[in-house]
Amino acid sequence: MKLISLTFDDGPDTDTTCDVLDRLARYNIPASFFLIGQNINAESRKSAERALKQGCEIENHSFTHSDMTKLSPDEIIDEVSRTTELIKDISGRAPQFFRPPYICYDQKMFDNIPLTFICGSGCDDWMPETSVEKRYRMTMEHAKNGEMILLHDMTGNVNTVNALDLIIPDLLYHGFEFVTVSSLFERLEVTPQRGRIYSNVFSPLA
Numbered sequence: 001m002k003l004i005s006l007t008f009d010d011g012p013d014t015d016t017t018c019d020v021l022d023r024l025a026r027y028n029i030p031a032s033f034f035l036i037g038q039n040i041n042a043e044s045r046k047s048a049e050r051a052l053k054q055g056c057e058i059e060n061h062s063f064t065h066s067d068m069t070k071l072s073p074d075e076i077i078d079e080v081s082r083t084t085e086l087i088k089d090i091s092g093r094a095p096q097f098f099r100p101p102y103i104c105y106d107q108k109m110f111d112n113i114p115l116t117f118i119c120g121s122g123c124d125d126w127m128p129e130t131s132v133e134k135r136y137r138m139t140m141e142h143a144k145n146g147e148m149i150l151l152h153d154m155t156g157n158v159n160t161v162n163a164l165d166l167i168i169p170d171l172l173y174h175g176f177e178f179v180t181v182s183s184l185f186e187r188l189e190v191t192p193q194r195g196r197i198y199s200n201v202f203s204p205l206a
């Protein structure tokens with residue numbers, strides 16, 4: 001058994017998130033979306049609701065997407081709890097996982113954020129100049145059992161949508177099953193630990 005999670009940051013929006021969901025629906029696979037609280041509005045919320053209907057999960061990526069190592073404990077708590085409340089309102093379930101903006105984190109954040117931190121293996125897909133081919137190739141290099149792949153459904157990120165047309169079938173061909181981040185931990189029987197950050201469930205980075 002080889003399990004892997006596709007994870008998408010910086011949504012929800014009303015176009016790229018939908019294009020990503022179209023790709024996931026085509027192959028009938030789930031993913032985990034890490035939402036920026038301030039991006040959630042009456043329209044973009046529908047994309048998050050659709051994600052849930054497709055078996056995806058929605059998790060926390062802060063409220064304003066700032067470097068949170070520069071914030072006070074109260075500001076850190078506010079960033080996370082505001083987004084958690086919005087997610088609970090959409091899904092009826094509290095998020096379990098948190099992705100620190102820019103993957104900037106420190107002990108103060110671990111101490112004040114009651115969620116498991118996720119990093120994930122990226123492919124520079126937040127840079128418009130990264131080609132579809134490079135996004136595909138880097139993702140395939142990272143792919144292994146227990147891995148979380150870090151992608152972005154931010155507005156206009158067409159190259160990642162197009163890379164999914166290569167990534168998903170190739171990972172299926174190589175025997176991977178796609179699951180959400182919570183299922184990845186559950187099915188691989190790893191208990192996510194507070195005060196750690198993971199790209200792979202078997203080997204926390206910190």
Ligand SMILES: [Zn+2]
Pocket residue numbers: 009010061065101102
């Ligand atoms: Zn981000």
